[in-house]
Amino acid sequence: MASRRAIMSVANKDGLVDFARALVTMGWEIVSTGGTARLLRTQGIEAKEISEITGFPEILGGRVKTLHPMVHGGILARSNSPEDMEQAQSLGITPVDMVVCNLYPFVETASRPFVTIDDIIEEVDIGGVTLLRASAKNWESVTVICNPARYDAIIQEIGANGDVGPDTRRDLALEAFNHTAAYDSAIASYLGGKWQGWPLNFPEEIAFGYKKALSLRYGENPHQKAAFYEPVTPGAAKFLSGGRGKGLSYNNINDADTACRAVWDLPSPACVIVKHATPCGVAIGTSAAEVYQKALAADPISAFGGVIAFNCQVDAPCAKDLKGLFVEVLVAPGFSPEAMDILSSKKNLRFITTGNLREAGESATHTQPYTVRPALGGLLVQSQDTQLPEDEDWRVVSRRMPTAEEMRDMQFAMTVCKHVKSNAIVFAKDGVTTGIGGGQPNRVDCVRIAVERGKDAVKGSVMASDAFFPFPDSVEVAAAAGITAIVHPGGSRNDDESLAAADAHGMAMVQSGARHFRH
Numbered sequence: 001m002a003s004r005r006a007i008m009s010v011a012n013k014d015g016l017v018d019f020a021r022a023l024v025t026m027g028w029e030i031v032s033t034g035g036t037a038r039l040l041r042t043q044g045i046e047a048k049e050i051s052e053i054t055g056f057p058e059i060l061g062g063r064v065k066t067l068h069p070m071v072h073g074g075i076l077a078r079s080n081s082p083e084d085m086e087q088a089q090s091l092g093i094t095p096v097d098m099v100v101c102n103l104y105p106f107v108e109t110a111s112r113p114f115v116t117i118d119d120i121i122e123e124v125d126i127g128g129v130t131l132l133r134a135s136a137k138n139w140e141s142v143t144v145i146c147n148p149a150r151y152d153a154i155i156q157e158i159g160a161n162g163d164v165g166p167d168t169r170r171d172l173a174l175e176a177f178n179h180t181a182a183y184d185s186a187i188a189s190y191l192g193g194k195w196q197g198w199p200l201n202f203p204e205e206i207a208f209g210y211k212k213a214l215s216l217r218y219g220e221n222p223h224q225k226a227a228f229y230e231p232v233t234p235g236a237a238k239f240l241s242g243g244r245g246k247g248l249s250y251n252n253i254n255d256a257d258t259a260c261r262a263v264w265d266l267p268s269p270a271c272v273i274v275k276h277a278t279p280c281g282v283a284i285g286t287s288a289a290e291v292y293q294k295a296l297a298a299d300p301i302s303a304f305g306g307v308i309a310f311n312c313q314v315d316a317p318c319a320k321d322l323k324g325l326f327v328e329v330l331v332a333p334g335f336s337p338e339a340m341d342i343l344s345s346k347k348n349l350r351f352i353t354t355g356n357l358r359e360a361g362e363s364a365t366h367t368q369p370y371t372v373r374p375a376l377g378g379l380l381v382q383s384q385d386t387q388l389p390e391d392e393d394w395r396v397v398s399r400r401m402p403t404a405e406e407m408r409d410m411q412f413a414m415t416v417c418k419h420v421k422s423n424a425i426v427f428a429k430d431g432v433t434t435g436i437g438g439g440q441p442n443r444v445d446c447v448r449i450a451v452e453r454g455k456d457a458v459k460g461s462v463m464a465s466d467a468f469f470p471f472p473d474s475v476e477v478a479a480a481a482g483i484t485a486i487v488h489p490g491g492s493r494n495d496d497e498s499l500a501a502a503d504a505h506g507m508a509m510v511q512s513g514a515r516h517f518r519h
Contacts (some may be wrong), residue, residue: 003026003027003028003029004027004029004097004098005028005029005031005074005094005095005096005097005098006020006023006028006029006030006031006096006097006098006099006100007031007032007050007066007071007074007075007096007098007099007100007101007131008030008031008032008033008036008040008099008100008101008446009032009033009036009050009065009066009100009101009127009128009131010036010100010101010102010106010148011102011103011125011128012102012105012148013036013039013106014038014148014151014178014395015148016036016039016100016135016148016151017039017040017045017153018151018197019100019148019151019154019155020040020047021043021045021163022044022155023098023155023158024045024046024519027161028097028443029048030046030048031047031048031049031050031052031053031509032047032048032049032050033049033050033058033060033065033066034049034050034058035473037049037050048239050065050066050071051067053070053071053094054068054070054071055070056068060096063126064127065127066127066128066130066131067126067130068095068129069091069093070093070132070144071096072091072130072134072472073091073093074088074095074096075096075099075134075135075138075142075426075498076095076134076137076138076142077093077095077138078138078140078141078397079095079140079141080140080141082264084518087394090477095141096135096142097140097141097142097143098135098143098144098145098164098498099131099132099134099135099142099143099144099145100145101128101131101135101144101145101146102125102128102146102147102148102179103125103128103129103130103179103183104122104124104125104128105123105179106120106123106124106125106183106187106190107186107188107212107232110123110186110190116457117194120190120191124187125183129180129183129184130275130477132144132146132176132179132180133176133177133180133486135173135176136172136173136174136176136177137173139169139170139172140169143168143169144166144169144172144173144176146172146175146176146179147175147179150172150175151180153204154168169219181207181209182209182210182211182232183207183232184207185207185208185209185210185232186209186232188207188209189208189209189231190208192368197226201465202381206381207238208231208372209231209232210229210230210231210232211232212227212228212229212232213228213229213231214227214228214229214247214248215227216228216247216248216249216250216252216253217246217247217248217249218249218250219250220250220251224250226250228248228253236238239473246348246350248329248350249489251265251276251277251352252328252329253482254277255274255275255276255306255307255328255329256274256276256307256309256329256331256352258274258277258278258279258307258419259272259273259274259279259307259308259331260331260352260354260388261307261419262274262279262282262309262415262416262418262419263309263310263311263331264311264354265388265415265418265419266284266311266412266415266416267284268283268311268312269284269285269286269287269288269290269291269310269311269312270282270284270285270291270292270310270311270312271283271288271291271292271295271308271309271310272295272308272309272310273295273296273298273299273302273306273307273308274306274309275302275303275305275306275307275309276483277421278420278421278436278438278439278452279416279419279420279433279436280298280299280301280302280303280306280423280427280436281294281295281296281297281298281299281300281302281431281432281433282295282298282416282428282433283295283433284412284430284431284432285300285431287315287317287318288312288313288314288315288317288318289315289317289318289320289321291310291312292308292310292318292321292322293321294431294432295308295432295433296321296325297432298432298433298434298454298457299433299436299453300372303325303328303451304325304326305326305327305328306327306328307329307330307331308322308329308330308331309325309330309331309332310330310331310332310333311332311333312332312333313332313333313334313335313336313339314332314334314335314336314339314343315336315338315339316329316338316339316342317338318337318339319335319336319338319340319343320342320344322343323342323343323346324343327346328347328348328349328350329349329350329351329352330343330349330350330351330352331351331352331353332351332352332353332354333353333354333355334353334354334355335351335353337370352408370383370384371383371384371385372396385418385516385518387514387516388415389410389411389414389415389512390411391514392512392513392514393400393512393513394487394510394511394512394513395490395510395511395513396508396509396510397495397499397510397511398502398503398507398508398509398510399500399503400503400506400507400508401508402462402485402508402510403485403508404506406462406484406485407485407510408415408431409428409429409430409431409461409462409485410428410462410464410485410486410487410510412428412431413426413427413428413433413462413463413464413487414426414464414487414512414516416428416433416436416464417464417465417466417516418440418466418507418518419519420436420437420439420466420518421438421439421519422438422439422466422467422517422518422519423438423440423441423442423443423445423446423463423465423466423467424436424437424438424446424464424466424467424516424518425437425443425446425447425449425450425463425464425465425466425474426450426463426464427440427450427451427454427458427461427462427463428462428464429457429460429461433456434454434458434461435449435450435451435452435454435457435458435461436449436450436453437449437450437453443465443467443469443470443474444473444474445479447463447474447477447478448477450463451477451478451481454481456514458481458482458483459481459482460482460484461482461483461484462483462484462485462486462487463478463483463485463486463487464487464488464519465486465487465488465489466484466489466493466515466516466518467488467489467515467516467517468488468489468490468492468495468515469488469492469494469495469498471490471494471497471498472492472494472497472498472500472501474498475501475502475505475507476500476501478507479501479505479507483507483508484507484508484509485503485507485508485510486508486509486510487509487510487511488509488510488512489511489512489513489514489516490511490512490513491513495511
């Protein structure tokens with residue numbers, strides 16, 4: 001039997017020497033590009049230079065190495081096609097049985113500080129992508145390996161069966177196609193952001209590159225499967241840094257996302273408690289312990305089994321308070337060693353660390369400037385709602401001017417409102433939510449829910465509404481509960497009726513001019 005040929009051209013050389021040595025021991029011929037060939041030879045492994053096969057040197061500073069018919073003819077020739085085999089033989093092309101290739105580190109390079117576009121462009125792999133795509137296309141004849149983690153299993157399969165089986169070749173081909181697709185997506189999204197401001201210009205075609213970060217316990221329900229994928233695009237914040245106890249679930253991640261988006265819109269220190277993707281207690285203050293205590297007191301029943309996020313470090317005093325509550329996930333920029341010692345004994349508590357997103361230059365809405373949602377077999381894509389009260393032109397429309405304290409609480413309440421399911425209503429007093437209602441098909445029901453949740457704490461609070469009041473009934477219910485000031489976007493044809501109701505009850509009313517639906 002003729003020696004089988006493997007072409008190797010890798011940027012990540014982890015494990016390659018042992019893999020190549022094992023192949024040579026089993027009678028394989030190694031053909032390799034310059035840097036890879038030199039590494040193998042220094043380890044006593046015989047490897048032909050690719051130029052020996054092509055009869056042509058590497059040119060343009062290494063930009064062109066493997067792009068040659070003597071290489072790709074051998075990769076794309078179908079072993080089950082007599083015509084292909086006859087033509088390859090007549091041209092002196094040796095069939096290739098395996099391609100081992102991984103790509104230039106585009107993402108890693110793009111993630112470095114002060115990197116230039118020229119540096120980035122040089123990390124756009126051409127020959128490697130072509131090697132992977134060609135060998136994956138001809139998977140029935142060629143084994144393609146782009147992941148060094150596969151080396152040991154491949155050697156074991158060849159040792160046991162004499163060759164790589166068709167099922168394995170097919171799976172490896174799919175892995176290669178996914179790998180090149182993610183790589184191309186990273187390039188397109190990074191350069192699109194640099195050159196065209198993607199995604200805000202919404203180009204005709206888009207590419208999202210993601211890689212699997214975690215296998216989740218299950219989806220929204222136990223019979224659904226789920227995983228978490230993080231962007232391969234450089235610059236995205238890496239949120240998952242591990243945890244304790246059982247693995248994270250789909251709902252844990254979803255709730256953590258809601259909590260994190262909300263807490264990073266607020267001044268530090270702040271705490272947001274989320275249950276079923278809805279904030280139930282939010283507070284700002286002077287320490288982690290203080291904001292946690294206040295947020296918990298806002299709705300202690302809903303907080304049980306929730307997700308809690310901070311935009312400040314969790315320290316020992318805060319950890320001591322947290323220890324008394326059943327919490328699914330804690331999210332924070334960091335945890336002090338003392339806090340970790342205190343919390344480590346809590347069974348099945350998971351931790352997510354974000355780092356300081358503001359210092360990292362990330363937006364308040366964290367990982368990416370757009371949202372993506374499946375709909376009607378396609379994708380709905382929009383820019384994030386990053387607007388805050390200070391970005392808006394608030395206008396007092398009532399006879400009574402709001403006090404400075406009421407204005408601060410309305411700004412706080414409207415910021416929280418952005419993260420509550422529409423129709424969103426948030427009551428607040430002294431930097432703490434006193435009642436939250438949302439997710440109902442009419443606004444007045446959400447006001448009633450917020451009143452019921454807050455009970456006596458509602459009296460003397462302000463109210464924020466994510467959209468205008470279609471009728472004055474919401475204002476009447478709020479007034480009866482003791483609300484003193486209201487902010488809403490305005491824009492209803494019945495604004496005058498709602499304003500008249502506010503004036504009749506001596507309430508201050510402010511129009512923000514900006515709606516904040518969250519569906």
